[in-house]
Amino acid sequence: MSTNKTKGKKIPRSFYLRSTLTVARELLGKTLVYHHPRGRMAADIVEVEAYIGRGDEACHAAVGRTERNAVMFGPGGFCYVYFIYGMYHCLNIVTEKQGFPAAVLIRAAEPTDGFDIMRDNSPPSDKKFTNGPGKLCRAFGVDRTINGIDLCGQTVYLVDTGRQPSKIETSPRIGIRKAADRQWRFFDADSHYISR
DNA sequence: TGAATGATGCGCT
DNA sequence: GCGCATCATTCAT
Numbered sequence A: 001m002s003t004n005k006t007k008g009k010k011i012p013r014s015f016y017l018r019s020t021l022t023v024a025r026e027l028l029g030k031t032l033v034y035h036h037p038r039g040r041m042a043a044d045i046v047e048v049e050a051y052i053g054r055g056d057e058a059c060h061a062a063v064g065r066t067e068r069n070a071v072m073f074g075p076g077g078f079c080y081v082y083f084i085y086g087m088y089h090c091l092n093i094v095t096e097k098q099g100f101p102a103a104v105l106i107r108a109a110e111p112t113d114g115f116d117i118m119r120d121n122s123p124p125s126d127k128k129f130t131n132g133p134g135k136l137c138r139a140f141g142v143d144r145t146i147n148g149i150d151l152c153g154q155t156v157y158l159v160d161t162g163r164q165p166s167k168i169e170t171s172p173r174i175g176i177r178k179a180a181d182r183q184w185r186f187f188d189a190d191s192h193y194i195s196r
Numbered sequence B: 001t002g003a004a005t006g007a008t009g010c011g012c013t
Numbered sequence C: 001g002c003g004c005a006t007c008a009t010t011c012a013t
Helices: A020-027 A115-121 A133-140
Strands: A031-036 A039-052 A079-084 A088-094 A102-113 A156-160 A168-171 A185-188
Touching: A020 A039, A020 A102, A020 A185, A031 A102, A031 A133, A039 A115, A039 A133, A088 A133, A102 A115, A102 A133, A102 A185, A115 A133
Parallel strands: none
Antiparallel strands: A031 A039, A031 A156, A039 A102, A039 A185, A079 A088, A088 A102, A168 A185
16 A cells, blocks of 8 residues: 555535535545555546535535435535446535535546556556546445535645646536536546546 | 447336 | 426547
């Protein structure tokens, strides 16, 4: 197992309480850290998508509050994890204030620590373990046990390393049918870990 | 291009 | 409760 130490400050609650599009864009370059029972993993975020409120038809919260999406209705700075297509999990960062349901989907990241654990969690033939939302969760061992966990705690959190992409591009969100016109996907144009 | 695979939410009984 | 359509994906064909 690698022993890199992620340098930088843990991101505070105030970061997540702001506008979702602002948070989404600024999440690029931040480091996702997960202290898993099997070891520490970390990766630099390079691709995200925003899902914003009742008016966004593609957002899980568009139908109102349900058992599944309840975390999104709480304050920013918490994990929203859901199970999709019968096999994959997706990790989201809840944004905005209490009562406004919104989140940012973490779609891809570049591993910086815990590489061996990620490899063990991934198919033998796989070369990139975190270039897609389902793959990233599989590599990190993320499942619904961390749904609702506080990102201002000690288990899962983000770190500001001071680095940011030199070139951020936008596009429509991937894999959705509704609200396909919104350019709410943000990614680091120079990264080799972008999905699809 | 389509199969894998199961939770979710909705409409109905 | 029950059945059905849908789904913020991935991988092999």
